[in-house]
Amino acid sequence: MEAIKERLKQLKLSGASKSLETRIDYAQSKKVSYLDFLELLLEDEWVVRQNNAYQRRLVQSRLSQQKRMDSYDFTMQPELDKSLLMELCSTRFINLKQNVILMGNPGVGKTHLANAIGLEALKNGHSVLFIHANSLIDQLNRSKADGSYYSLLKKLGRINLLILDEVGFKKFPQNGIDDFFEVIRQRYEMGSTIVTTNRSFEDWGQLFGDKVMASAIIDRLVHHAFIIKIKGESYRVKNTEKTENK
Numbered sequence: 001m002e003a004i005k006e007r008l009k010q011l012k013l014s015g016a017s018k019s020l021e022t023r024i025d026y027a028q029s030k031k032v033s034y035l036d037f038l039e040l041l042l043e044d045e046w047v048v049r050q051n052n053a054y055q056r057r058l059v060q061s062r063l064s065q066q067k068r069m070d071s072y073d074f075t076m077q078p079e080l081d082k083s084l085l086m087e088l089c090s091t092r093f094i095n096l097k098q099n100v101i102l103m104g105n106p107g108v109g110k111t112h113l114a115n116a117i118g119l120e121a122l123k124n125g126h127s128v129l130f131i132h133a134n135s136l137i138d139q140l141n142r143s144k145a146d147g148s149y150y151s152l153l154k155k156l157g158r159i160n161l162l163i164l165d166e167v168g169f170k171k172f173p174q175n176g177i178d179d180f181f182e183v184i185r186q187r188y189e190m191g192s193t194i195v196t197t198n199r200s201f202e203d204w205g206q207l208f209g210d211k212v213m214a215s216a217i218i219d220r221l222v223h224h225a226f227i228i229k230i231k232g233e234s235y236r237v238k239n240t241e242k243t244e245n246k
Contacts (some may be wrong), residue, residue, distance in 0.1 A: 004020065005020055011085055013045050015045035015046070015049060016041045016042070016044055016047030016131060027040075031096075054123070055064070058129060060127075060129070061122060061128040061130055062111065062129065062130045063118045063128060063130050064115050065119070067116055068107060068119055069116035070134075071116075073109075077108065077230055079229070079231055080228075080230060085113065085228075088100060089120040091120055091126060093123060093226065094126055094160055094161055097221070098192055098224045098225060100114075100117065100193075100226045100228065101193070101194075101226070101227040102196045102228050103197055103200065104231065105198055105230075105234065106234060108230045108232055108233070110230060111166070111196055114130070114165065114229075117163075117194060118238055120125070120132055121160065126161055126222050127159050127161070128134040128159065128161045128162075128163065129159050129163065130162075130163040130165065131163070132165050132166055132169075133166055133169070134169070137176040140153075140179040144186075151185065151187060155182055156186070160191055160192065161214060162193045163193075164195050164196070165197060165239055166211045168199035168207050170208075174209070177214075178213070180217065181217050182214055195221060
C-alpha cells in the first residue's frame with residue numbers, strides 16, 4: 001500500500017494518493033468494479049487539483065474572501081438592482097468582454113460589490129486581479145526602472161477580469177494618466193474591467209489633468225459597460241449613528 005501511495009506521489013497524483021485507502025475500503029464494501037474504482041480515484045485527484053488551482057488564483061487575485069455577495073446588505077441600498085448584480089455574478093459579461101462601472105460616494109459598498117463579483121469570477125475559472133488604481137500606477141512606474149514595464153502591461157492585458165478600485169480617490173501623478181490609458185487601451189474589447197469610483201465622469205478631466213486623455217479612457221471603458229450608480233450614505237456613517245443611538 002505505502003509503495004503504491006509513494007508512486008502516486010511521484011507521479012504528482014497526491015489527491016489519489018490521499019484517498020487511496022478510503023477508496024479501497026469503499027470499493028471492497030460496495031463490490032465496486034475496477035473501472036468504477038479507477039473513476040473514483042481520478043475524480044478525487046481532479047477535485048484536489050481544482051481546489052489547489054482555485055486557492056492559487058485566489059491568492060494571486062488579492063481578493064477578500066469576506067466580501068461576498070451573500071454578505072452584502074442590500075437593505076442599506078434598496079434602490080440597487082439586485083437582479084442585475086446577480087446576473088453579473090454569473091460572469092457572462094466576462095465572456096462577452098464587457099466592463100462594469102460602480103459609481104457612488106465613499107462607503108456605499110462599491111468595493112464590496114466589485115470584490116464579490118471577482119470571487120464569482122474565480123469560481124467560474126477566470127483569472128482576476130483586484131488592485132487600487134493608484135497602486136497600479138505606482139507598480140507601472142516602478143516597472144520602468146527595472147525594465148519590466150512592457151511585460152507587466154502584457155500580464156495585465158491577459159487577466160480575464162481586472163478590478164481597479166477607487167479611481168479618483170487620489171489624484172494620479174503627472175505621468176500616471178498615460179500609464180492608466182495604456183492599461184485601458186490594451187484591455188479594450190480584449191478583457192473585462194471593473195472600476196469603482198467616487199467621482200462622476202465629468203470630474204475625470206480635472207482629476208487626470210487632461211480632458212482629452214480622460215475622454216479617451218472613458219470612451220473605451222463605457223463602450224461595452226454596465227454603469228451602476230449607488231446612492232445613499234456611507235455604511236460606516238450609518239453604523240456609527242446606530243452605535244451612538246444605542
